[in-house]
Amino acid sequence: MSVTEMPDKPARAREGKALHKGQQTKAAIIDAALGLATQIGLEGLSIGALAEVTRMSKSGVFAHFGSREELQISVIREYHARFEQDVFYPAMGEPRGLPRLRAMFAHWMQRTSVEIHSGCIYISGAVEFDDRPGPVRDALASSVQTWHAAMKRAIAMAKEEGHIRATADEEQMLFEIHGLILALHYEARFLKNPDSIARANAGFENILQRYGAAPPAAKSLSKPARAAKNAKE
Amino acid sequence: MSVTEMPDKPARAREGKALHKGQQTKAAIIDAALGLATQIGLEGLSIGALAEVTRMSKSGVFAHFGSREELQISVIREYHARFEQDVFYPAMGEPRGLPRLRAMFAHWMQRTSVEIHSGCIYISGAVEFDDRPGPVRDALASSVQTWHAAMKRAIAMAKEEGHIRATADEEQMLFEIHGLILALHYEARFLKNPDSIARANAGFENILQRYGAAPPAAKSLSKPARAAKNAKE
Numbered sequence: 001m002s003v004t005e006m007p008d009k010p011a012r013a014r015e016g017k018a019l020h021k022g023q024q025t026k027a028a029i030i031d032a033a034l035g036l037a038t039q040i041g042l043e044g045l046s047i048g049a050l051a052e053v054t055r056m057s058k059s060g061v062f063a064h065f066g067s068r069e070e071l072q073i074s075v076i077r078e079y080h081a082r083f084e085q086d087v088f089y090p091a092m093g094e095p096r097g098l099p100r101l102r103a104m105f106a107h108w109m110q111r112t113s114v115e116i117h118s119g120c121i122y123i124s125g126a127v128e129f130d131d132r133p134g135p136v137r138d139a140l141a142s143s144v145q146t147w148h149a150a151m152k153r154a155i156a157m158a159k160e161e162g163h164i165r166a167t168a169d170e171e172q173m174l175f176e177i178h179g180l181i182l183a184l185h186y187e188a189r190f191l192k193n194p195d196s197i198a199r200a201n202a203g204f205e206n207i208l209q210r211y212g213a214a215p216p217a218a219k220s221l222s223k224p225a226r227a228a229k230n231a232k233e
Numbered sequence: 234m235s236v237t238e239m240p241d242k243p244a245r246a247r248e249g250k251a252l253h254k255g256q257q258t259k260a261a262i263i264d265a266a267l268g269l270a271t272q273i274g275l276e277g278l279s280i281g282a283l284a285e286v287t288r289m290s291k292s293g294v295f296a297h298f299g300s301r302e303e304l305q306i307s308v309i310r311e312y313h314a315r316f317e318q319d320v321f322y323p324a325m326g327e328p329r330g331l332p333r334l335r336a337m338f339a340h341w342m343q344r345t346s347v348e349i350h351s352g353c354i355y356i357s358g359a360v361e362f363d364d365r366p367g368p369v370r371d372a373l374a375s376s377v378q379t380w381h382a383a384m385k386r387a388i389a390m391a392k393e394e395g396h397i398r399a400t401a402d403e404e405q406m407l408f409e410i411h412g413l414i415l416a417l418h419y420e421a422r423f424l425k426n427p428d429s430i431a432r433a434n435a436g437f438e439n440i441l442q443r444y445g446a447a448p449p450a451a452k453s454l455s456k457p458a459r460a461a462k463n464a465k466e
Contacts, residue, residue: 041360123360123419127360127361141423145424172432176416176432179409179413182419190359190377203409206409206443
């Protein structure tokens with residue numbers, strides 16, 4: 001290290017500290033924005049409302065995002081990160097195939113159950129942006145599709161492992177499972193049906209049974225897959 | 234008819250005509266309001282926006298409803314009447330049991346398919362009002378529940394007719410079917426998945442097959458129902 005570098009160091013440290021502080025503030029704003037968005041919707045978000053909640057100046061909030069759209073997209077990214085944290089990553093510890101698929105659904109259900117009270121921006125956002133093309137809609141749709149793709153991969157693995165019928169169609173299975181999650185949210189949150197969680201779980205078992213419990217003709221099809229799996233172990 | 238009644242007649246006719254005209258105007262406002270609500274949501278409805286669309290004065294629109302809430306409830310009632318017209322009544326011509334249940338689902342699908350483009354206030358309204366107690370939410374929820382009750386009756390009849398397993402749970406079946414409709418709306422309208430209609434139809438067949446194709450043990454249970462039906466005919 002040369003001496004000429006010395007005078008720079010405290011400045012750089014200050015810069016780093018300021019950057020860190022800036023990131024913390026931005027994270028705090030996004031956190032507040034996410035809380036607001038789940039309650040009043042992404043469309044309800046405004047720099048003004050957020051300034052009020054965070055007790056910052058409008059220009060202070062604005063400096064971190066530049067536009068309302070950028071703020072909405074940041075909220076979607078944060079929601080997605082938390083969704084992955086709660087739903088996707090914990091399931092990755094489960095063995096490939098049906099155990100992992102079951103865990104993904106269980107965590108998805110768990111999160112949806114919590115959101116019966118708080119609201120879900122993947123569901124409310126879809127209604128808000130289904131007829132509004134643009135970057136916010138794109139961010140939201142791509143976030144949902146990333147999750148759907150992960151579910152489809154888990155279904156495909158369950159087929160590879162011979163845990164469900166080899167002829168099962170990932171898209172069809174996911175569509176039916178997604179329907180259960182949407183029905184749970186709708187019926188529990190809007191209609192206040194008390195048995196909705198049990199219904200969604202029973203529906204998932206029904207789907208698995210249909211695709212998983214191979215009928216006599218298809219049973220022999222899944223045997224090689226099972227044998228291959230056993231050979232690997 | 235006495236002569237003393239004569240002078241009244243034109244007045245009464247005028248009154249009747251005015252009432253008729255008033256009802257027509259109100260119907261026209263509700264029609265415009267329903268169009269607006271499917272696009273921008275029930276919450277987007279305002280006396281002002283409606284005055285603009287119908288080219289009436291705000292006070293003119295206000296005179297017919299008295300409040301924004303009353304306007305929203307009138308829109309929900311009109312939506313419900315049209316839903317019954319499109320979905321419920323045409324199916325009533327089908328024989329009790331599976332044919333009628335199939336027809337109800339087919340018409341529901343048909344309406345949902347049209348609403349992929351226009352929006353659906355049973356779905357968008359649920360998101361708007363799921364955390365807002367009050368008469369608008371109550372009107373919306375009771376309207377949805379009326380339809381769900383009709384579906385459950387159709388499922389119960391299909392059991393009585395021996396068309397589906399006697400052990401089938403109406404609530405569970407309806408929950409799963411409702412999920413398909415919600416997934417269709419979400420995936421076709423928001424994610425733009427092209428195969429959503431086919432997926433929902435395939436999902437319905439999967440549900441029917443699960444509850445309909447009675448397993449060996451349950452088959453004998455449905456025989457008495459079938460025999461009773463044949464005896465009636």
